[in-house]
Amino acid sequence: MPHSTELFQRSAYAADMAQQLLRPSALQLNLRSGVFLSGIRRVGKTTFLRQDLVPALEALGALVIYVDLWSDRSKNPSALVLEAVRQTLVELQSPGSGLLQRLKGLSLGAVGLSFSFQVDGLGSPGGATLAQAVVELVELAKVDVVLMVDEVQHATFSDDGIHLLHAIKAARDAVNPRPDMPGHFIFLGTGSHKSLVTEMASRRTQPFSGAVAADYQVLGEDFVSWQLERIRASTPGARLPSLACASRGFHSLGHRPEELLKALVQLQNTSMAPDPAFELICQTLASTVADVELRQLDELGPLARLLFDRIAAAPERGATGLFRTQALADYSGAMHARVDAPQVQGTVDKLVSAHLIMRAGHGLYQIADPFLRQVWREHKALSSHKAAP
Known part of the structure; x- marks a missing residue:
């Protein structure tokens, strides 16, 4: 081949x-x-x-x-x-x-x-x-x-x-x-x-x-450098970010090659300095990609969003205690309706099937895509900042 x-x-x-x-x-x-x-x-x-x-x-x-x-x-x-x-x-x-x-x-x-x-x-x-x-x-x-x-x-x-x-x-x-x-x-x-x-x-x-x-070992800075050089060689005068900025952007896009190329194409239509413009483009694209991926949460209902939020807020190794008495009380309070362990188990299974979370061990759950976890946490932080007096 x-x-x-x-x-x-x-x-x-x-x-x-x-x-x-x-x-x-x-x-x-x-x-x-x-x-x-x-x-x-x-x-x-x-x-x-x-x-x-x-x-x-x-x-x-x-x-x-x-x-x-x-x-x-x-x-x-x-x-x-x-x-x-x-x-x-x-x-x-x-x-x-x-x-x-x-x-x-x-x-x-x-x-x-x-x-x-x-x-x-x-x-x-x-x-x-x-x-x-x-x-x-x-x-x-x-x-x-x-x-x-x-x-x-x-x-x-x-x-x-x-x-x-x-x-x-x-x-x-x-x-x-x-x-x-x-x-x-x-x-x-x-x-x-x-x-x-x-x-x-x-x-x-x-x-x-x-x-x-x-x-699987995701693509890194060597791929970003190759992509920049490829564009530079084929399109003289193309607006390109620095390697460091492009690498940060690639990371923020979840190491997805298609999204990196999309961001570089969009950069050609801006008049801002390349690095700050590219950072802004990547932030917007990351949010858009995440919104598409997370749309499934809306389809799975409010309990799914509560569980996803709890797991995303946990340390990187994952969240435990999703079925404990206090956790059930928290879900019930947020939804203004009684939530029991079988409901939680059913929703967890749906989240796993939807590729949104994964079982990392007995009773331990993680967000399946670290990129989604990062974007979710950034959105939460931004919402909290806006809500602060």
Whole structure:
């Protein structure tokens, strides 16, 4: 997969992650149990996976199968994954295919692989299981196989998805513990719903309980510098903020590349000095983005806003005691109606499903997107200041 000069390359981050996944140190062997990478929406995760991480894994000799569970919502998760696996196996069976040519340096030859099962029947009643297919793939291709499932949390929303996760776990267990295997099977699940993705690795009821949960590393000042230089080179005379100001603005926009570019475009239509103008633009955009995200609170009702406010006001590690007697009394007083624990639990569950809050531990809740927490707190501070005599 070639790099594009139109996209920012995160080669070092990708190379480090690929090294850990495929050639882990003794302290990193738990990565072979599975890795769940989470990050908020619109911060460049999918771009990183496809543009940077897949090539980095392939450069180390791995065979990567990438699936996006959001690519076709009319299909269930297992259908999407099995379809991607079948396509890979068909390519490896086909002499002269691009995938076979890429792996030819690994002594596969040009005639294609021959599997003991019907590829078309993979996953169907009477056909080969995913575990059987992965075992043969590793044995014949003699490579590490990486299954990368983007927006993996959607697998938790249906029985089909849960069955898929069990099938992937069975494939992992069929390959990785065997000392005679010429490669390993690595599962990487990524998603934008941090709470659900984290729970997939931490909850005992989940198939991948005990796997590794990690946070996606958001873009930083090096990306901001690249974007500024790109504009400067293509548009001589463009109005641009200083790198320090642009980096602060990018942070205030939740590290979202699209919003940074939008702010830089708006800067071209101002007559103010670039830095103060850019700061003002970012503040306005951040508020607008937050308003769109938080509109769901209005739909969920006043109790949702009270709970969100309580969690946002708590220390960064999160809020506890949402169901205590005093908390229930506070909600009841604010709403002028009795609020009980089941009501709170129901609303908390809705807030989690809406990606607004996340469970960070037993009885511990955090705002899912730190950007929203920051904007909410700024709005509260401004309201308090205006209300002061």
